[in-house]
Amino acid sequence: DIQTVVKFLLFYAGDLANVFFVVTVGTGIYWLIFFKGSQLASVVLPSGSEETVFITYVGCAFGLKALQFLHKLISQLTVDLFFIDWERPKGKVLKSIEGGGDIKSAPTPVSIWRTYFVANEWNEIQTVRKINPLFQIFAVLFFLEVVGLSNLAIMTPSANV
Numbered sequence: 001d002i003q004t005v006v007k008f009l010l011f012y013a014g015d016l017a018n019v020f021f022v023v024t025v026g027t028g029i030y031w032l033i034f035f036k037g038s039q040l041a042s043v044v045l046p047s048g049s050e051e052t053v054f055i056t057y058v059g060c061a062f063g064l065k066a067l068q069f070l071h072k073l074i075s076q077l078t079v080d081l082f083f084i085d086w087e088r089p090k091g092k093v094l095k096s097i098e099g100g101g102d103i104k105s106a107p108t109p110v111s112i113w114r115t116y117f118v119a120n121e122w123n124e125i126q127t128v129r130k131i132n133p134l135f136q137i138f139a140v141l142f143f144l145e146v147v148g149l150s151n152l153a154i155m156t157p158s159a160n161v
Contacts, residue, residue: 007071014068020061024054036152083118085110 034043046054091108144150 010068010071013064014071017061017064017068020057020064024057024061027054032152083115083122085115085118087114 031043031045035045087110088107
């Protein structure tokens with residue numbers, strides 16, 4: 001089945017992007033620790049060809065993750081979602097039948113506003129923020145300025161961070 005093979009390749013692309021990401025992060029941390037922590041020049045920054053390979057890995061990881069993201073987006077956009085409201089009607093409406101004089105009671109239908117309310121609550125649940133932006137900004141400023149990690153971007157090998 002061609003659809004199964006395409007889905008497999010899309011999931012594989014996401015996993016391969018994760019592997020590329022781990023390799024590039026590991027290589028970057030290796031260069032950071034051994035270049036910044038060395039008193040002698042035992043490890044130097046990457047040359048032009050090594051940097052090109054590194055940037056190629058980062059680009060491939062980004063491209064494959066973008067492909068996985070598009071797959072997830074398309075699969076979520078094509079999902080049909082419907083709500084079943086199990087609420088029972090609460091009241092009865094008395095109706096008189098014309099010509100017979102009989103009065104019958106029929107259940108009142110559930111208001112459409114209830115359906116709108118449930119759909120709105122579902123929408124609000126999906127848009128809850130998991131990260132506080134203000135906390136993230138202060139955490140980044142704390143680590144860069146107070147702890148002093150902003151010196152890690154300097155291309156001089158030194159033990160003091």
